[in-house]
Amino acid sequence: MTARPLAIEVEELARLRAGPDAPVLLDVREPRELAICRFPDSLDIPMGSLPGRLAELPADRPIVVVCRSGARSMQVTRWLRAQGRDDVSNLSGGVLAWAERIDPSWQSY
Numbered sequence: 001m002t003a004r005p006l007a008i009e010v011e012e013l014a015r016l017r018a019g020p021d022a023p024v025l026l027d028v029r030e031p032r033e034l035a036i037c038r039f040p041d042s043l044d045i046p047m048g049s050l051p052g053r054l055a056e057l058p059a060d061r062p063i064v065v066v067c068r069s070g071a072r073s074m075q076v077t078r079w080l081r082a083q084g085r086d087d088v089s090n091l092s093g094g095v096l097a098w099a100e101r102i103d104p105s106w107q108s109y
Contacts, residue, residue: 003086004062006077010097013064023062023089028076033068037095037106047072054083062087068109070094 008016016022025042027034034044045053047067057063063085067073070093077090091098099106 004089006081007070007074007090007092008064009092010102013091013098014102016064021061023064024058025066026057026063026076026088027066028072029067029095033109036109037099039066042066047076050076050079057085062089064089064091066091067094069096 013023025039027038027042027044028047028050029038029044030046031044038044043056045056057080063080065073065077065080065088067076070090073094074090077088080088093100095106096108099108
């Protein structure tokens, strides 16, 4: 695994998603939040369920962790790194920043 930055900005995620080696998006929000807006190709595992579902995370691709504002996803990013996953980054500002700076059609909440 290649070490990744602890956090990335939404512009960097947009660039990475457009390339051939797009990271896995791990969305740690709750189902009620996902119903408002979500990345169509994300791996959706609520933060509280993650410890029991680690086997679902691909070992061969980098991961960007996403939540509403970047706070929960930073906790998850740090926790996954403590588990030995140096290829995990947090999306700074979360879906709020994505809606503001990349895709204003997303509903904010």
